[in-house]
Structures are given as C-alpha cells and as structure tokens.
Amino acid sequence: xxxxxxxxxxxxxxxxxxxxxxxxxxxxxxxxxxxxxxxxxxxxxxxxxxxxxxxxxxxxxxxxxxxxxxxxxxxxxxxxxxxxxxxxxxxxxxxxxxxxxxxxxxxxxxxxxxxxxxxxxxxxxxxxxxxxxxxxxxxxxxxxxxxxxxxxxxxxxxxxxxxxxxxxxxxxxxxxxxxxxxxxxxxxxxxxxxxxxxxxxxxxxxxxxxxxxxxxxxxxxxxxxxxxxxxxxxxxxxxxxxxxxxxxxxxxxxxxxxxxxxxxxxxxxxxxxxxxxxxxxxxxxxxxxxx
Numbered sequence: 332x333x334x335x336x337x338x339x340x341x342x343x344x345x346x347x348x349x350x351x352x353x354x355x356x357x358x359x360x361x362x363x364x365x366x367x368x369x370x371x372x373x374x375x376x377x378x379x380x381x382x383x384x385x386x387x388x389x390x391x392x393x394x395x396x397x398x399x400x401x402x403x404x405x406x407x408x409x410x411x412x413x414x415x416x417x418x419x420x421x422x423x424x425x426x427x428x429x430x431x432x433x434x435x436x437x438x439x440x441x442x443x444x445x446x447x448x449x450x451x452x453x454x455x456x457x458x459x460x461x462x463x464x465x466x467x468x469x470x471x472x473x474x475x476x477x478x479x480x481x482x483x484x485x486x487x488x489x490x491x492x493x494x495x496x497x498x499x500x501x502x503x504x505x506x507x508x509x510x511x512x513x514x515x516x517x518x519x520x521x522x523x524x525x526x527x528x529x530x531x532x533x534x535x536x537x538x539x540x541x542x543x544x545x546x547x548x549x550x551x552x553x554x555x556x557x558x559x560x561x562x563x564x565x566x567x568x569x570x571x572x573x574x575x576x577x578x579x580x581x582x583x584x585x586x587x588x589x590x591x592x593x594x595x596x597x598x599x600x601x602x603x604x605x606x607x608x609x610x611x612x613x614x615x616x617x618x619x620x621x622x
Contacts, residue, residue, distance in 0.1 A: 339614050355422030357446050360385040361570070362416030363425040365486075366408075367395035367507060368599060369540035371606035372589065373450065377425070377566035381574075384586045389415060391619070394592035396432045396503045398472025398539075405474065409435035411619040413443060415444050415591075419510045425570055426450065429538045429562075430472050433480035446573050453534050453569045454485035454562030459492070461558045462534040468492045468557075473498045481538055495530045499523040505526030505560030506541040509605060512548060522550045528553055536560045544605060590614035 333592040363374050367390050374388050389412055391397075397405050416424050423446040426432045426439065434451030436563045439447045458467050469481045485492050501519050510516050527535070535557050537543055543561045550559055574580045592599045596614040603611035 347387060354578060357422070357581050358495050359420055359422035359570055360387050361423045361425060362387050362389070362413075362419070362421040363427050364391070364412045364416070365388040365428040365540055366430070367503070367541070368392070368399040368603050368606050369506065369542075370505070371603055372540050372561070372568050372613070373427035373544050374427060375606070375608045376563040377570060378586065378588060380564075380567040381580075382586055383581045383584055384574075384590045385581070385588065387416065387419060388422065388588060389423060389591045389593075389617070390599055390614075391593050392595075392599055395507070396472065396500070397428065398474050398498075398500050398501045398503065400474065402474070402478075404435045404518055405431055405452075406435045406438060408619075410442070413439055413447075415617065415619055417443060417445075418506065421445065423448065423570065423574065427540055427563075427564065427566070429454075429480075429540065430474045430478075433475045433478035433580045434598070435481060446577065446579075448570050448573060450540065450562040450566045451538075452484050453565035454538065454560055455481055455488070457562065457565040458534050458536050458560045459485065459489055461491070461560055464533045465489070465491060465533075466495070466530065466532045467534040468530065468532040469494060469496045469538050470499045470502075470523070470527070470535065470542065471496075472503065473500055475538050481536060485584060495496070495527055495532055497523055497527055499539075502545055503541045503601065506544040506606075507602060511544045511605075516548045517552070520545065520552045524549065524552055531604060534558045536562070538562075541606075591617050593619055 401597045426449045432451045436449040476496045482494045505516055599614050600611045
C-alpha cells in the first residue's frame with residue numbers, strides 16, 4: 332500500500348515545526364533497507380544476533396542499482412525509504428546499503444529522531460581489526476568508491492593505513508542474477524581485481540552488500556593471505572549494542588521478518604533465499620513516490 336497523504340502531511344508538519352515523534356519503544360520493529368536484495372545479508376545477521384526483534388525489510392528493486400546514480404538522487408531515495416519506515420513506527424533504521432550509507436547517512440541522522448545505523452563504519456572497524464600490514468583494499472559501487480567514505484572512516488582511526496580502491500559495478504547484477512560461481516563471475520572478478528591483487532593488501536572490504544555472494548570467487552582469486560571483510564555481522568553487532576544502550580531491546584517473544592519491494596515481488600522472493608539464508612516466502616509491493 333502506498334503511503335497515505337495523512338501520514339505524509341503529519342510528517343511534513345513535524346519537520347516544519349520541529350516537533351519530534353514519541354520516543355521509540357522496545358516493542359517496535361527495526362527497518363532495514365537496501366537498493367535490492369543485497370541487504371538481506373545484513374537482515375540475516377541481525378535475525379541471528381537478535382532473534383526476538385521484529386524486522387521490516389524494504390528492497391528498492393524498481394530502482395536498483397544505486398551505484399551509477401547521482402548523490403542527489405540517492406539521497407532522495409533514502410529519504411523516501413526512511414519515511415516509509417517512520418510511517419510504520421519503527422524504533423531504528425538500518426541502512427544496509429553501502430552507497431546510501433556513504434552519501435546519505437548523515438542527513439538521515441539529522442532528519443529523524445530515531446537511531447540510524449549504516450554499514451560503512453562497522454565494516455571499516457572490522458577491517459582495521461583484521462589487517463596485519465596496514466594495507467587495505469575496498470571494493471564497491473562507483474558511488475561508494477567515489478565518495479571516499481571508507482577511506483575517511485579508516486583514516487579517522489588509523490591515519491597511517493594504506494588504502495586501495497576499485498569500483499566493481501558488474502558485481503551487483505551478477506549477484507542479483509545468481510551468477511556467482513560460473514566462468515562469467517570468475518572472469519569478471521579477475522578483470523576488476525587484478526590491480527588489487529598486485530598491491531600487497533592483506534584485507535579486502537566487500538563494500539557492497541551484494542558482494543558476499545561473490546566471496547568464494549573473490550577469495551579464490553585473491554588467495555588465502557587476503558582476509559575478506561563483510562560488514563553484515565559487524566553491523567548487526569552495532570545495532571544490538573545501540574539498542575541495549577538505549578534500552579530498546581525487545582525482551583520477550585520470537586521475532587519475525589516482513590518484506591517489501593518497489594517492483595514485482597516474484598524475482599525478489601526467488602533470488603532472496605541466496606542472500607537471506609532461508610526462504611523469503613512473500614513480499615509486498617509498495618509505492619514510495621506518488622505521482
């Protein structure tokens with residue numbers, strides 16, 4: 332169901348007057364969003380780490396991929412998606428998209444009075460803990476790499492670290508199609524990562540939530556001396572820590588997950604199991620932007 336005019340008007344009024352919604356409650360859900368199915372890797376980590384929490388996932392499948400789009404466009408998408416969650420009374424929002432985290436996280440935190448967690452900072456923290464020689468690679472979409480978000484987070488903690496980046500835009504459609512272990516995937520990995528393989532890195536950040544599906548092909552190509560960092564687990568730990576600190580953990584019952592998409596649901600439910608680790612039985616199609 333599309334967002335109602337009443338909800339949009341209420342949100343606009345609150346933003347114009349500076350009124351803040353009521354403090355979030357522990358029994359409310361957590362909203363998780365990505366441009367497509369990739370963020371399901373984060374949702375999976377969260378469901379295992381916080382089995383009592385109710386999770387709402389939105390994949391903006393009508394507009395994937397985000398990587399080649401402008402920062403202004405991606406920020407607009409992020410606001411529309413966050414509004415969708417706020418209309419449903421979530422207690423926290425997880426931006427399970429590296430591109431959106433890199434370009435819109437600060438704005439979302441300023442705009443909404445509930446916790447908003449991204450995937451870049453947790454991923455950078457995990458990479459710094461993993462590296463032994465201080466040479467870290469980052470792969471992601473064009474927008475994520477161009478933003479320099481990972482370099483900023485890494486150097487904020489360890490200014491001396493050496494960072495090597497590479498945009499790998501074709502990894503997203505490969506993952507979405509399930510082409511993760513065939514010759515096409517292996518040749519694409521080699522084409523993108525040949526320079527990184529020669530750079531001497533010992534740690535590689537998978538800076539897109541789609542990329543863990545290509546982890547075997549990437550790991551095989553880079554070799555056993557290069558550790559791959561997937562921010563999903565670290566992000567789940569960050570959300571858990573934040574909820575505990577703000578006394579927003581749900582303490583009883585068994586959590587559930589519900590799924591929404593902005594395009595036809597059939598493909599999402601078919602491909603989603605590869606990312607989520609279990610069946611995605613159904614998803615509801617919604618409209619984020621009216622007119």
